Amino acid sequence: MSPARRSSATTGNLLYAQSGGVTAVINATAAGVIEAARARGVKVYAARNGILGALREDLIDTTKETASAIAALRHTPGGAFGSCRYKLKSLEDNRAEYERLIEVFRAHDIRWFLYNGGNDSADTALKLSRIGKTLGYDIRCIGVPKTVDNDLAVTDCCPGFGSVAKYTAISTLEASLDVASMAETSTKVFILEVMGRHAGWIAAAAGLAGEGPDAAPHIILFPENAFDEAAFLARVKATVERVGWCTVVASEGVRNAAGQFLAEAGTRDAFGHAQLGGVAPVLAALVKEKLGYKYHWAVPDYLQRSARHAASKVDADQAFAVGRAAVDYALAGMNAVMPVIVRSADAPYRWKIEPAPLAKIANREKKMPKSFITRDGFGITAAARRYLSPLIRGEAPLPYGKNGLPNYVRLKNTAVTARLPAFKP
Structure with a gap:
C-alpha cells in the first residue's frame, strides 16, 4: 500500500501535538518539526497538552520563540508543549469531537496536523486523516513516532x-x-x-x-x-x-x-x-x-x-530526523503516513527514514521476536544484541551551567487568541 497523497497545499498553518508518555528526546522531534517548517515559511502552532489543546482551541504560537530556544529543545527532556492521554472514539460514537477539531482547524487555517506519539496516537492521526473529507475540510495528518516501549509496528525502532x-x-x-x-x-x-x-x-x-x-x-x-x-x-x-x-x-x-x-x-x-x-x-x-x-x-x-543526561546519540538523531521528515511529507501532500526508521545495516549501523501507511501501524503492537529471548527465558540472544547494541551508541552532550546542572529550555508558550466558543470534551 503506497502512502496516500493529495495535491500539496501552498498556504496554511501546521499544528503539532505531543501525546502520551514523553521521552528524553521527544522535544528533539519538536525541534525538527519547527525548524523544518520555518525553513519552508510555514507557521507552526502547537496544541497545549496534546489533542486536548486542539479540542479546547488552546494553541501555542511557536513563532514567538527564538531560533536558539527551538534549537535547545534538542537537548531538553519532557514535553515542551504538554502531553495527554486521551483517545478519540470513532466518528459514530463521538461526532461532536471531530466536528470541533475541524472547526478549530478551519478557524486557524490549519492544513497540516502532526501527532507525535505511539500506537493510540497513530490511531487518532489515522482517524483524523479520513475525517477531513467526510466533514468537508482539506487536512493532511501525519503520525510521528515516539514511544519508550519500542512497540510500534513497521518502524525498526521508536525514537525514545x-x-x-x-x-x-x-x-x-x-x-x-x-x-x-x-x-x-x-x-x-x-x-x-x-x-x-x-x-x-x-x-x-x-x-x-x-x-x-x-x-x-x-x-x-x-x-x-x-x-x-x-x-x-x-x-x-x-x-x-x-x-x-x-x-x-x-x-x-x-x-x-x-x-x-x-x-x-x-x-x-x-x-x-x-x-x-x-x-x-x-x-x-x-x-x-x-x-x-x-x-x-x-x-x-x-x-x-x-x-x-544518558541519552543515546543515535536516538536523539533519529528523533530529530522523524520530525523533519514529517514536515516534508505533509508539505508534499502526503496523508495518513508516518516517517519510520529503516535499518539498512547492523555493522556499521546504518538507517534511513521512509514513509509508511498509518493503517499498517495504528493499534498494532510489535513484540520481541522469540529469537531474541534465550531458551531458558531469562536472557537475550546474540540476535537481540545485534539489534539493540547500535541503538544505544554515542553520547548526546548537554550544555551545563555554573550551578552544575544542565541548561534546559523553558519556552514562552504564548497562547494563540481563541476564535471559537469554549468546548469541554
Missing part, C-alpha cells in the same frame, strides 16, 4: 527507546557493581523494575550491561513469558551460590500462568491500559520468604524516560 535502553543498561551495570561490592555481608539480590506493559524491549536492553552467565543481569523477566516461580527461585539460588549475588531485571508487565499481572494496581488510564507498578517488591518479598536472602529493589519509573 534508544535512550531509555541506554539508561537501563547503564543503571543495571552501575547498580550491579554496587551489589557485588556489598554481597559478602549485605545485599545478595537486587531487583530493577523497568517499563514495558506487553513487550519486553526495555527489559531486554538491560541485557547489554554484560555478557556470560556470571555477568549481570543474571535474570531478565519478560512479559512475553509467563512467570514460573519455581524456575525463578531456582535460578536466583543457583546464581547467588555460584557468583555470590544476583541482579534481576523485571518488566512491569510480567504475568503469571493465568495471564494476570504480578503487580496490577487495579486502575486504568485513559487508553484503558492497566496501571502497573510494584512487581519488584512482589519479587523481593518472594525471594526473602522462600530463600531468605537480603535484597534491595528499585523502580526508576519516570527517571527512565526523562534521563536526557
Whole structure:
C-alpha cells in the first residue's frame, strides 16, 4: 500500500501535538518539526497538552520563540508543549469531537496536523486523516513516532527507546557493581523494575550491561513469558551460590500462568491500559520468604524516560530526523503516513527514514521476536544484541551551567487568541 497523497497545499498553518508518555528526546522531534517548517515559511502552532489543546482551541504560537530556544529543545527532556492521554472514539460514537477539531482547524487555517506519539496516537492521526473529507475540510495528518516501549509496528525502532535502553543498561551495570561490592555481608539480590506493559524491549536492553552467565543481569523477566516461580527461585539460588549475588531485571508487565499481572494496581488510564507498578517488591518479598536472602529493589519509573543526561546519540538523531521528515511529507501532500526508521545495516549501523501507511501501524503492537529471548527465558540472544547494541551508541552532550546542572529550555508558550466558543470534551 503506497502512502496516500493529495495535491500539496501552498498556504496554511501546521499544528503539532505531543501525546502520551514523553521521552528524553521527544522535544528533539519538536525541534525538527519547527525548524523544518520555518525553513519552508510555514507557521507552526502547537496544541497545549496534546489533542486536548486542539479540542479546547488552546494553541501555542511557536513563532514567538527564538531560533536558539527551538534549537535547545534538542537537548531538553519532557514535553515542551504538554502531553495527554486521551483517545478519540470513532466518528459514530463521538461526532461532536471531530466536528470541533475541524472547526478549530478551519478557524486557524490549519492544513497540516502532526501527532507525535505511539500506537493510540497513530490511531487518532489515522482517524483524523479520513475525517477531513467526510466533514468537508482539506487536512493532511501525519503520525510521528515516539514511544519508550519500542512497540510500534513497521518502524525498526521508536525514537525514545534508544535512550531509555541506554539508561537501563547503564543503571543495571552501575547498580550491579554496587551489589557485588556489598554481597559478602549485605545485599545478595537486587531487583530493577523497568517499563514495558506487553513487550519486553526495555527489559531486554538491560541485557547489554554484560555478557556470560556470571555477568549481570543474571535474570531478565519478560512479559512475553509467563512467570514460573519455581524456575525463578531456582535460578536466583543457583546464581547467588555460584557468583555470590544476583541482579534481576523485571518488566512491569510480567504475568503469571493465568495471564494476570504480578503487580496490577487495579486502575486504568485513559487508553484503558492497566496501571502497573510494584512487581519488584512482589519479587523481593518472594525471594526473602522462600530463600531468605537480603535484597534491595528499585523502580526508576519516570527517571527512565526523562534521563536526557544518558541519552543515546543515535536516538536523539533519529528523533530529530522523524520530525523533519514529517514536515516534508505533509508539505508534499502526503496523508495518513508516518516517517519510520529503516535499518539498512547492523555493522556499521546504518538507517534511513521512509514513509509508511498509518493503517499498517495504528493499534498494532510489535513484540520481541522469540529469537531474541534465550531458551531458558531469562536472557537475550546474540540476535537481540545485534539489534539493540547500535541503538544505544554515542553520547548526546548537554550544555551545563555554573550551578552544575544542565541548561534546559523553558519556552514562552504564548497562547494563540481563541476564535471559537469554549468546548469541554
